[in-house]
Amino acid sequence: MLTKSDQQAEGRSIPSRFAQYSGISLKPCYYEQILAELPDVGFFEVHAENYLSLGGPARHYLARIREHYDITVHGVGLSLGGEDPLNTEHLERVAQLVERIEPVIFSEHLAWSSHQQHFLNDLLPAPYTQERLTLLCDHIDQVQNRLKRQILIENPSTYVEFNSSAMTETDFIGQMVARTGCGLLLDVNNVEVSCFNHGCSPYQYLQSLPLQATQQIHLAGYVLDEQDQPALKIDSHDQPVAHEVWQLYRYLLEQIGDCPTLIERDGNLPELTTLLQEAHQADDIRQNTREAHHASAV
Amino acid sequence: MQAQFKAAVFSQNDALLKDIKAPHAHERNQRLNVYRNNVFSSLQTALADIFPVCKQLVGETFFNAMAHQYIMQCPPNSPILSHYGDQFSAFVAQFTPAQSLPYLPLLCDLEYRLLQLTHQAETPTLSLDMAQQQLSQIQNPEQLELHLDPNIQLLKAPLAIGALYLAHQQTNPNLDDIDLQQTEYLLLAKSGWYGRCYTLTEAEFVFLRGIKADPLLPNAIPDMEAFDLGQTLAKLMTWQVFTSIIESSANTHGES
Structure with a gap:
């Protein structure tokens, strides 16, 4: 188990641009423009699985953009919440990427995506049982030991809850953090989506989380599916950040203070400037938070 | 579960x-x-x-x-x-x-x-200038060796899929001139960071297959009337598929 203090003892400090300014998802359609204009943004986040090739444009452009910006790496394929042993070949490839890019943060999900030899390409829900918690913690330990760093785990967006769950999602996350020393990547859109879908308060949900473990925040967009009843919010990552997610974000920062933030977008990609504007919107809220905390401290 | x-x-x-x-x-x-x-x-x-x-x-x-x-x-x-x-x-x-x-x-x-x-990982290949320079230093064409990027692939297709593919790299594909029943000879090679498809004549295809098996130039020249060595080399150098153009080292050692 690696703790934040272990990380600090190893001499890794959080770079200032990542800490100060919000970031956006890095997508191939933005590569050339980023290198030509070097836009004012805190960092870029990549999905690990898109950057594991030995060659090709993704590897090339990531290396060039890394020369100018901090990078965070977000894994979507380790299936940490799964029943099966981790795919060590895949973990090794991810570790090589992390060693090559030296990201500020490596994060993964509280979800599973592989079963036996098949990869389902979605972040699937797990029942919150002691047995599954032990498996998840073993997997997180295995990744932290291989990467030799603390990782962050993202809270899921879900559409189902299981009768077989023996504890709440927030208790499960709290125990996960306590047992592994991992950090929390708090996806505020996921909180909004899951709480809407399960009829509970996102504010109470936030209060039940181990918020002190939060080291990065994700903000994204959802779509509301009202074709059937009950209506469900779908974590689509293809829309601007919604009004109620911004509100929840402000509330969260009031609780925990300033925190590095990503505008996460995977589909229906807008002009780069649109994502940058959302990042600057987050920066304004963060600046207000810093000033408020500073004022209350004085 | x-x-x-x-x-x-x-x-x-x-x-x-x-x-x-x-x-x-x-x-x-x-x-x-x-x-x-x-x-x-x-x-x-x-x-x-x-x-x-x-x-x-x-x-x-x-x-x-x-x-x-x-x-x-x-x-x-x-x-x-x-x-x-x-x-x-x-x-x-x-x-x-x-x-x-x-x-x-x-x-x-x-x-x-x-x-x-x-x-795939990129292999350093010769730019057109470098290839021309290395070629100009060859004294004995009988000992000329052409070393290809090991990533290249040669494909003989019974239908004109290369032409079809290439036409669709344009914004408005023009399929009028494509004879789909035509047998095609294709070279797949990396250009920059991307895999590219090039169409070859049958003679060029046989030549490249020969070079791939044995880099010594004379052994690879096909006994085909349609083959034009100069034109083929110019084309291949432009596509940057060679990693080196040298005189056979075995012979060089023998002469010294």
């Missing part, structure tokens, strides 16, 4: 439903459908990215239906989706609604090969 979940996604098996919290079966299914849709639509999108020309040729509706069947039969084996689709060409060849398009499996095979080539 995962086995039940996977079965629910792929075969509408409802063993999982009793574990999903909801007041009635309709809502349990509705909630599970979000995952079904996510799995299939994300993988259909991935296949469309891997086989873009195939999708253009058959249209989105046909492609998604074909991709859905493929995903059912062959879910990905790896979280790296650029590897997905290795059996798509064979699947399309057996897919009954696509039987009227005999070129489609060959085209899918070409698109898959090019994507894998794109993701």
Whole structure:
């Protein structure tokens, strides 16, 4: 188990641009423009699985953009919440990427995506049982030991809850953090989506989380599916950040203070400037938070 | 539980439903459908990215239906989706609604090969200037060795899939001049960061096959009237497929 203090003892400090300014998802359609204009943004986040090739444009452009910006790496394929042993070949490839890019943060999900030899390409829900918690913690330990760093785990967006769950999602996350020393990547859109879908308060949900473990925040967009009843919010990552997610974000920062933030977008990609504007919107809220905390401290 | 979940996604098996919290079966299914849709639509999108020309040729509706069947039969084996689709060409060849398009499996095979080539490590190859310079230093053409990028592939296709593929790299593909029944000789090579497809004459294809097996130039020149060595070398140097152009070291040692 690696703790934040272990990380600090190893001499890794959080770079200032990542800490100060919000970031956006890095997508191939933005590569050339980023290198030509070097836009004012805190960092870029990549999905690990898109950057594991030995060659090709993704590897090339990531290396060039890394020369100018901090990078965070977000894994979507380790299936940490799964029943099966981790795919060590895949973990090794991810570790090589992390060693090559030296990201500020490596994060993964509280979800599973592989079963036996098949990869389902979605972040699937797990029942919150002691047995599954032990498996998840073993997997997180295995990744932290291989990467030799603390990782962050993202809270899921879900559409189902299981009768077989023996504890709440927030208790499960709290125990996960306590047992592994991992950090929390708090996806505020996921909180909004899951709480809407399960009829509970996102504010109470936030209060039940181990918020002190939060080291990065994700903000994204959802779509509301009202074709059937009950209506469900779908974590689509293809829309601007919604009004109620911004509100929840402000509330969260009031609780925990300033925190590095990503505008996460995977589909229906807008002009780069649109994502940058959302990042600057987050920066304004963060600046207000810093000033408020500073004022209350004085 | 995962086995039940996977079965629910792929075969509408409802063993999982009793574990999903909801007041009635309709809502349990509705909630599970979000995952079904996510799995299939994300993988259909991935296949469309891997086989873009195939999708253009058959249209989105046909492609998604074909991709859905493929995903059912062959879910990905790896979280790296650029590897997905290795059996798509064979699947399309057996897919009954696509039987009227005999070129489609060959085209899918070409698109898959090019994507894998794109993701392979780049090999340093000679720029046109460097190739010309190395060629100009050769004193004895009988000892000339042409070393090819080991990543290149040579493909003989019974139908004109190369022309079809290349036409679809344009914004408005012009298919009027393509004789689909034409046998084609193709070179797949990396240009910059991307796998590219080049069409060859039969003589050029035989020459390159020879060079690939044995880099000594005289051994590779085909006994074919249509072969033009100068023109072929100029073309290959422009495509930057050589890693080195040298005089046979065995002979150099012998002379010294």
